[in-house]
Each structure stands twice: as C-alpha cells, then as structure tokens.
Amino acid sequence: MEGGLRIIVADDHPLFSEAIAEQIESSLSGARCECVDTLDGALARLEAGEADLLVLDWDMPGMEGLASIRNLRERFPAVPMVILSGFINSIGTDEILACGVQGLVPKSMSGKAITSAISVVLNGGTYMPAHAKAAGMTLPARANGSAKASAGLTTREIEVLHCLSEGLTNKEIARRLGLQEVTIKMHTSRLFGKLGVRNRVQAVSLAISDGLLEQL
Incomplete structure (x- = not known):
C-alpha cells in the first residue's frame, strides 16, 4: 500500500x-x-x-x-x-x-x-x-503483557473503561454508574495501573487495540 x-x-x-x-x-x-x-x-x-x-x-x-x-x-x-x-x-x-x-x-x-x-x-x-x-479478522491481543493485565480487570473497571472511551468526565461516569466521584477516581487509578498506562488516551487506545471494549 x-x-x-x-x-x-x-x-x-x-x-x-x-x-x-x-x-x-x-x-x-x-x-x-x-x-x-x-x-x-x-x-x-x-x-x-x-x-x-x-x-x-x-x-x-x-x-x-x-x-x-x-x-x-x-x-x-x-x-x-x-x-x-x-x-x-x-x-x-x-x-x-x-x-x-x-x-x-x-x-x-x-x-x-x-x-x-x-x-x-x-x-x-x-x-x-x-x-x-x-x-476471523478479530486479531489476538498484542504480546506486550497487556492481555494478562486485561484478564485481571473487574466488571466495574470494564464499565469505567467504556465510559472513558465515550469521553465522559469522572463526574459524568459517577452519575451514569450511580457511584461517588472519588470512587470513580479510585477505579480509574487502578485501571491505569493494571493496563500499564499513564492517561485516558493511552487507556482507550490500548482498549481498542486489544479488544477490551468487547468484554461488556
């Protein structure tokens, strides 16, 4: 090409x-x-x-x-x-x-x-x-350890990841999921740690690349 x-x-x-x-x-x-x-x-x-x-x-x-x-x-x-x-x-x-x-x-x-x-x-x-x-075009996750990290995500963390992919703020995510904003911050922090990323853009990029958004 x-x-x-x-x-x-x-x-x-x-x-x-x-x-x-x-x-x-x-x-x-x-x-x-x-x-x-x-x-x-x-x-x-x-x-x-x-x-x-x-x-x-x-x-x-x-x-x-x-x-x-x-x-x-x-x-x-x-x-x-x-x-x-x-x-x-x-x-x-x-x-x-x-x-x-x-x-x-x-x-x-x-x-x-x-x-x-x-x-x-x-x-x-x-x-x-x-x-x-x-x-069979859904390709496997990248071989950089992210697949192992994704396997450890909780259902709530996957929900938060979906909300991040929509560009929602912590306050908007809290409202959608019926949680406190401080709780969303905690989930986001843990999510970043498990995925090995530093910010929202990296988290969503990895989620798209590895098909994590298919898990909910």
Whole structure:
C-alpha cells in the first residue's frame, strides 16, 4: 500500500477517534489521520480534497442516517467510506451497501481488526460484519503483557473503561454508574495501573487495540 494516505476519522467521542487514529497511523505505513467531531467538519475536509478515506461514526452531530450517507456518496463518489457504529445490528447492511459504502465496522472490534477492515477497503474491497466472522479478522491481543493485565480487570473497571472511551468526565461516569466521584477516581487509578498506562488516551487506545471494549 502506498504511503501518504490521508484519512478523516469523524467521531464525536475524541478519545475514541484519537485512539483509532493512533492505531491506523501505527499500522498503515505513511497514513495521516485527522480527527473531526461533526459531519460538517468531515464535509469541510472532503470539500478541500484532503481525504483518501472517510471513517465516519453512524451516530454523531449532523448525521441523519442513510440520507446523510447518500448525500456524501453523491458529492464525493471517489472517496471510500467506512461506517463505524456501536449499534451494528440495527443498521441494514443491504441499505448501506446500496448507498455505496465500502465498509461497516462494529466499534466493539479490536483496533487491529478495525485497521484490517480499513485496509480491505483501501485495497478496493468491501468489509461487512459477516465477513469479519467468516475471515476471523478479530486479531489476538498484542504480546506486550497487556492481555494478562486485561484478564485481571473487574466488571466495574470494564464499565469505567467504556465510559472513558465515550469521553465522559469522572463526574459524568459517577452519575451514569450511580457511584461517588472519588470512587470513580479510585477505579480509574487502578485501571491505569493494571493496563500499564499513564492517561485516558493511552487507556482507550490500548482498549481498542486489544479488544477490551468487547468484554461488556
């Protein structure tokens, strides 16, 4: 694959998009990602001719389902498009394919598997969830000790990790889980220690790479 690929990652959860971008850039030689958090942001980059691929969240500000997808395909037919969604079962793959989308990827897949799916699209193929099961594209965790650490996470720590991937603050996580903010700080600290990371971005990046978000 040639270098210099320009990839737009459009998702309104910054930690998730940054972690995906980091995974793509580390896996695809020469790839450069730019993260945006609205459909308008993605449109601006596309209109400027600054994309060889669009990775787009199905549920984000400005998105209106298939109508938005059809509009994008009509305006930018030469730019391959991969749709990311946390609600993959509620999206009709036939309708997505009919709109000209080249990839439909569950957010719960590991970062390596997402990057593999993107590679399929960049090489002219089509990627859908059923293909992932048939091809076994969910790759094993990295051999750097993180798999052992992930095995020791509690259910609560996995819940906190999911909340971190959505970009929630400690206060918002506490409200969602019905806990005190100081308790969330304790869980986050323990989570970082078990994963061997220093901050939220590193934690979410590792979670995506190793498929930890699939555990809940």
